[in-house]
Amino acid sequence: MAAPAADDFRARAAAAAGDAALHRKLDLASLRFLDKRAQVFAALPDAEARRDRARAVKAHAIASLATLLPQLEQRFTANGGVVHWAGDAAEACAIVLDIATRAGVRLVVKGKSMVSEEIGLNAALAAADVEAVETDLGEYIVQLAGEPPSHIITPAIHLSQDDVADLFMRRLGEPRHATAEALTAAARRILRTKFRAAGMGVTGVNFASAESGALVVVENEGNGRMALTLPRIHVALMGIEKVVARDEDLAPMLELLPRSATGQSLTSYVSLVTGPRRPDEMDGPDEVHLVVLDNGRTRLLADPIMREALYCLRCGACLNACPVYRRIGGHAYGYAYSGPIGAVIAPALLGVERVADLPYASTLCGACRDVCPVRIDIPHLLLEWRARIAAAVPRSWGERLLVRAWRTIAASPPRYRVATGAMRAASAVVAHVPALAALLPPLAAWRRGRELPTFAARPFHRRWRERRVASPDGA
Amino acid sequence: MARETVLDALRAALAGAVVPPLPRLAPASAAPDRRVLAAGFAREAGTVGTIVHEVEGLGAAISAVAAVLAATATSPRVVAWPTPLARTVATAAVAATPGASLRIVDDAATAPGDVADDLAAVRAATTDVVAAADVGITEAEYLVADSGTLVLRAAGRARGVSLLPPVHVAVVACDRLVADLGAALAHLRATGARDSCVTLVTGPSRTADIEKKLVVGVHGPCTLHVVLLACPEA
Numbered sequence: 195m196a197a198p199a200a201d202d203f204r205a206r207a208a209a210a211a212g213d214a215a216l217h218r219k220l221d222l223a224s225l226r227f228l229d230k231r232a233q234v235f236a237a238l239p240d241a242e243a244r245r246d247r248a249r250a251v252k253a254h255a256i257a258s259l260a261t262l263l264p265q266l267e268q269r270f271t272a273n274g275g276v277v278h279w280a281g282d283a284a285e286a287c288a289i290v291l292d293i294a295t296r297a298g299v300r301l302v303v304k305g306k307s308m309v310s311e312e313i314g315l316n317a318a319l320a321a322a323d324v325e326a327v328e329t330d331l332g333e334y335i336v337q338l339a340g341e342p343p344s345h346i347i348t349p350a351i352h353l354s355q356d357d358v359a360d361l362f363m364r365r366l367g368e369p370r371h372a373t374a375e376a377l378t379a380a381a382r383r384i385l386r387t388k389f390r391a392a393g394m395g396v397t398g399v400n401f402a403s404a405e406s407g408a409l410v411v412v413e414n415e416g417n418g419r420m421a422l423t424l425p426r427i428h429v430a431l432m433g434i435e436k437v438v439a440r441d442e443d444l445a446p447m448l449e450l451l452p453r454s455a456t457g458q459s460l461t462s463y464v465s466l467v468t469g470p471r472r473p474d475e476m477d478g479p480d481e482v483h484l485v486v487l488d489n490g491r492t493r494l495l496a497d498p499i500m501r502e503a504l505y506c507l508r509c510g511a512c513l514n515a516c517p518v519y520r521r522i523g524g525h526a527y528g529y530a531y532s533g534p535i536g537a538v539i540a541p542a543l544l545g546v547e548r549v550a551d552l553p554y555a556s557t558l559c560g561a562c563r564d565v566c567p568v569r570i571d572i573p574h575l576l577l578e579w580r581a582r583i584a585a586a587v588p589r590s591w592g593e594r595l596l597v598r599a600w601r602t603i604a605a606s607p608p609r610y611r612v613a614t615g616a617m618r619a620a621s622a623v624v625a626h627v628p629a630l631a632a633l634l635p636p637l638a639a640w641r642r643g644r645e646l647p648t649f650a651a652r653p654f655h656r657r658w659r660e661r662r663v664a665s666p667d668g669a
Numbered sequence: 670m671a672r673e674t675v676l677d678a679l680r681a682a683l684a685g686a687v688v689p690p691l692p693r694l695a696p697a698s699a700a701p702d703r704r705v706l707a708a709g710f711a712r713e714a715g716t717v718g719t720i721v722h723e724v725e726g727l728g729a730a731i732s733a734v735a736a737v738l739a740a741t742a743t744s745p746r747v748v749a750w751p752t753p754l755a756r757t758v759a760t761a762a763v764a765a766t767p768g769a770s771l772r773i774v775d776d777a778a779t780a781p782g783d784v785a786d787d788l789a790a791v792r793a794a795t796t797d798v799v800a801a802a803d804v805g806i807t808e809a810e811y812l813v814a815d816s817g818t819l820v821l822r823a824a825g826r827a828r829g830v831s832l833l834p835p836v837h838v839a840v841v842a843c844d845r846l847v848a849d850l851g852a853a854l855a856h857l858r859a860t861g862a863r864d865s866c867v868t869l870v871t872g873p874s875r876t877a878d879i880e881k882k883l884v885v886g887v888h889g890p891c892t893l894h895v896v897l898l899a900c901p902e903a
Contacts, residue, residue, distance in 0.1 A: 219880075222880065222881055223880075250689065254691050257683060257687065257688040260679040260680045264676070278671075279676075329888070331887055335878065348877070355880045374879040374880065378884040378887055382886070389888075414876060415875070415876050415888050416832060416874040416887060419828070419868065420888055423828050423829065423832065423866070424829070434679070441858055442855065443694075444854065445849070446851075458871075459713065459815075459816045460817075460818055460850070461871065462870065462871055462873065462875050463869065463871075463874075464868070465867075465868050466866065468864070468865055468866070469865050471823075472824065474824060475825070475826065475864070475865055476829075477792065477828050488674075492679055492682045493682075495678075496678075496683075
């Protein structure tokens with residue numbers, strides 16, 4: 195995937211922020227996910243203890259990657275699979291292409307895989323004349339539209355049913371289907387032929403157990419099962435952070451991922467893949483390949499503060515919870531991983547100078563941290579990126595002066611009272627003569643999207659004191 | 670080589686990192702009464718759209734499956750796993766359904782002496798039969814009560830039977846009920862199962878990718894029946 199230029203974010207976000215139709219679609223999906231998530235967590239006994247346990251499983255695994263990944267490789271190989279290592283996106287694409295070319299594969303069916311978006315696999319396959327068909331309904335829709343996905347869990351969140359009906363007419367020659375059922379049935383019929391004809395299936399990996407070498411693929415539609423069952427070759431793409439130590443660690447992770455992502459107790463399908471089909475099995479692939487991808491993740495790992503971003507399960511709950519995501523959508527972020535967690539990992543995976551605006555795409559309200567199943571402190575990590583970005587840029591004399599003045603004022607209650615008193619007076623004047631605000635350029639820019647807050651007639655600390663005097667027990 | 674580069678980067682990144690202890694997992698809850706588990710399974714499976722038939726005895730199981738076959742198509746084509754319960758129930762239910770035809774998908778596809786090309790052709794033909802069927806009948810290894818989940822193995826079976834036909838019927842005896850997913854995975858491990866794939870099925874295939882509208886039956890089955898043979902009274 196072509197990484198975006200840093201400036202593009204502002205332009206895309208500004209355009210999306212004014213798109214009321216987009217907001218309706220984002221709210222429809224995100225708020226429903228959040229609502230269902232809240233319901234299933236309320237019904238889950240010891241939900242908070244389970245989150246702590248899941249975080250501990252990931253904390254152990256991430257700190258043990260240097261031993262767990264070779265162990266996974268050893269187990270997976272012993273089970274008859276083949277493990278490949280990729281340092282970056284180009285290496286990963288080359289590995290998949292090489293497997294396809296050697297087997298003479300012309301058609302690849304793909305289960306949903308964020309890693310494949312991250313590495314730009316479809317473009318790499320297309321360049322070598324290998325057709326790659328997305329088979330998750332949402333991914334299929336955005337592929338037909340020629341767009342990247344805009345949400346980790348529900349990739350076509352930005353398109354309406356009418357948009358999809360038009361797309362199926364234009365790209366597939368379908369009649370204009372009037373219901374989601376009819377559109378889904380059309381996709382089922384068309385993609386069935388692809389599943390049967392494909393020489394290779396590509397999927398992502400949600401979790402892997404180093405103990406048994408099992409790969410876990412979580413999905414609802416059955417397209418993942420098709421892709422890892424019907425073609426002769428199955429290629430699983432996995433970031434280094436997906437491995438956990440033990441089989442028994444899988445259950446606590448599986449309890450939380452669907453609940454956080456879609457509000458389901460469990461998704462319709464979970465496949466635990468341990469290798470190619472055994473001689474007594476009547477279907478399943480003859481070859482199973484696992485591609486283990488770094489692509490900048492070891493940079494996150496080497497950073498003791500940012501490391502916890504690797505605990506992420508890619509559930510998408512932080513996207514749904516984020517007031518900024520719900521106003522700008524996934525495309526504005528310009529990267530496979532959007533939303534709060536995307537704003538944390540993109541600077542590490544792509545280089546902070548290329549996406550320096552992303553850590554600012556947050557109100558730091560903390561909603562993302564509250565819903566994160568493994569309690570990643572996303573606001574803290576975003577602030578950390580901001581601090582690093584700020585530290586790398588020399589401050590202007592004006593800004594330094596302003597900060598020094600603020601420090602002087604805020605450090606002393608009498609000075610603070612005098613300064614706020616002056617501002618209260620000034621704000622009263624500006625409120626009556628709005629044109630005055632335009633005279634101060636930074637204030638004018640700030641006011642473009644905001645109301646200037648009005649000061650209370652009497653400051654809080656004075657009212658507090660009066661209240662204490664009125665009722666000395668402080669009640 | 671990329672392998673050494675990645676592993677070197679991992680070791681360098683984690684130099685001096687403290688490995689926190691593995692968490693102790695929740696103790697397995699004492700296995701409740703089977704009737705409690707069955708009720709829990711039926712409730713959870715029902716919420717995701719699985720149709721649960723709790724039946725007394727083999728005869729009732731056969732009748733339940735025959736009713737499903739008759740309701741599915743006028744001359745339903747049925748494929749079934751060769752496992753004992755699935756084979757028995759499928760055979761009797763198809764015999765009781767006028768016009769129904771049955772193919773037990775067994776290991777004929779991997780008969781010794783097949784050369785590789787023949788094997789591929791036989792397997793493709795097998796998948797053709799499974800894909801053309803109206804109903805697939807399987808047997809669950811475990812039923813997970815707290816999520817309404819079926820645990821399906823692959824050994825000696827065709828995975829496609831639970832995936833390709835529009836209707837999936839799983840038959841299972843109540844002694845396969847377990848409390849939660851952790852228990853099911855632990856049982857499976859204890860058996861030393863070496864299947865290439867274990868599949869957890871919780872309801873029919875579904876999507877909400879178009880305007881969050883729930884549509885059932887995307888790529889996998891549109892309808893999932895579980896025929897649960899009740900345990901004899903204790």
